Amino acid sequence: MSLDTRRQPRLIRFARGREVAPIITLGRLLPTLLPTLLAVLLAASAGGCTAGPPAGPSPPRLRLEASITQYRFDEGTRNLKAGVSNDGTGDIRVTRATILWAPLAFPVVRLPEETIRPGQTAAFVITYGAPRCAGSPATAPVLVATVNGQTRRLPLHVDDPGLLVRLHAKACAEQRLATVAGVHLRVATRTEEIDGEEYLPADIVLRHRPGATGRVRIVDLSGSVLIQLLPRGGRGALPGELGPGSASTAFPVLFGSAHRCDAHALGQSSQTFLMSAFVRLGDRPPLRVVLPLSTRERDRLMGVIHRDCDGGR
Numbered sequence: 001m002s003l004d005t006r007r008q009p010r011l012i013r014f015a016r017g018r019e020v021a022p023i024i025t026l027g028r029l030l031p032t033l034l035p036t037l038l039a040v041l042l043a044a045s046a047g048g049c050t051a052g053p054p055a056g057p058s059p060p061r062l063r064l065e066a067s068i069t070q071y072r073f074d075e076g077t078r079n080l081k082a083g084v085s086n087d088g089t090g091d092i093r094v095t096r097a098t099i100l101w102a103p104l105a106f107p108v109v110r111l112p113e114e115t116i117r118p119g120q121t122a123a124f125v126i127t128y129g130a131p132r133c134a135g136s137p138a139t140a141p142v143l144v145a146t147v148n149g150q151t152r153r154l155p156l157h158v159d160d161p162g163l164l165v166r167l168h169a170k171a172c173a174e175q176r177l178a179t180v181a182g183v184h185l186r187v188a189t190r191t192e193e194i195d196g197e198e199y200l201p202a203d204i205v206l207r208h209r210p211g212a213t214g215r216v217r218i219v220d221l222s223g224s225v226l227i228q229l230l231p232r233g234g235r236g237a238l239p240g241e242l243g244p245g246s247a248s249t250a251f252p253v254l255f256g257s258a259h260r261c262d263a264h265a266l267g268q269s270s271q272t273f274l275m276s277a278f279v280r281l282g283d284r285p286p287l288r289v290v291l292p293l294s295t296r297e298r299d300r301l302m303g304v305i306h307r308d309c310d311g312g313r
Helices: 026-050 163-180 263-268 295-309
Strands: 064-069 079-086 094-100 121-127 142-147 150-158 181-187 192-194 197-208 216-222 227-231 240-242 248-257 276-281 287-290
Touching: 064 142, 064 163, 079 094, 079 142, 094 121, 163 181, 163 276, 163 287, 181 276, 197 216, 197 240, 197 295, 216 227, 240 248, 248 295
Parallel strands: 064 150
Antiparallel strands: 064 079, 079 121, 094 142, 142 150, 181 197, 192 197, 197 248, 216 240, 216 276, 227 248, 276 287
16 A cells, blocks of 8 residues: 555554554655754764864974174174074073184184073174185075074074175284284383373384295374374374384384363263274285273373363363
8 A cells, every 4th residue: 555645644544443643754754854954964063173172382483593793892803792583482592602604713602501582682702713714705604503402503694794704804914914024012101291282102013023024014093082093203104114124113103182071972982992003014905903902001091081181180
């Protein structure tokens, strides 16, 4: 017996006269159940996408930048200021660092084991050593540092792009001069009054190395904001020369006040004692030679400045 699903349900009579409700087929149930089944499936699918524990925090990002510069008050010296900056999201520790660049030798610098937080820099002073003067600088410098116990090679950002090339050229010129002659400053222990002004006399001594005969000349002098460095015989006394047949010569100079007595000059001078002679070896370009002063010599010069600015008191 078949059921006609296109009509209204009717009673079905079985044997013995009993009447029961008609059997509902799948064809009649499907339209009723389909929306419910779809809802259950969608809920299960959505629940499967969100199941599981929440994601944990991402690990700290390591990002480092290496840089090097030379401050104005270090000009004329071999001191440079380098650093490793923490541009990442976690703390770091920098314990050792050096610079690799073929034309100049650099030492390994040990740094204190301090925590460098994001945005901070592990800064240190590094002094370059002997130059390698054969060939020309071609390779890019890198900073090699131990960061969190691991060795890192970092491209080196140089604030002044020509800085290292200039320092290399200067170091090679110093090396050439040193093989021919020494340059030494000899300062008097007492000041003198010349034309109504107080000066501290000195000599720049040029001395040939044993067996060397190259011509060496002092072609210019340079003082600072507060201190004049002048040829004792006036500008006409330049150049002072060490000829091929001489073992040594002394070129007389005078240190005196530059008469800068304003508060800005007295309080802000950063290179007060950076005294220089410009020395030419043969026909090569002049080389700036820094003339170091001892603590006692600096004290004598400060006395000259103070007496000049205080009106001789």
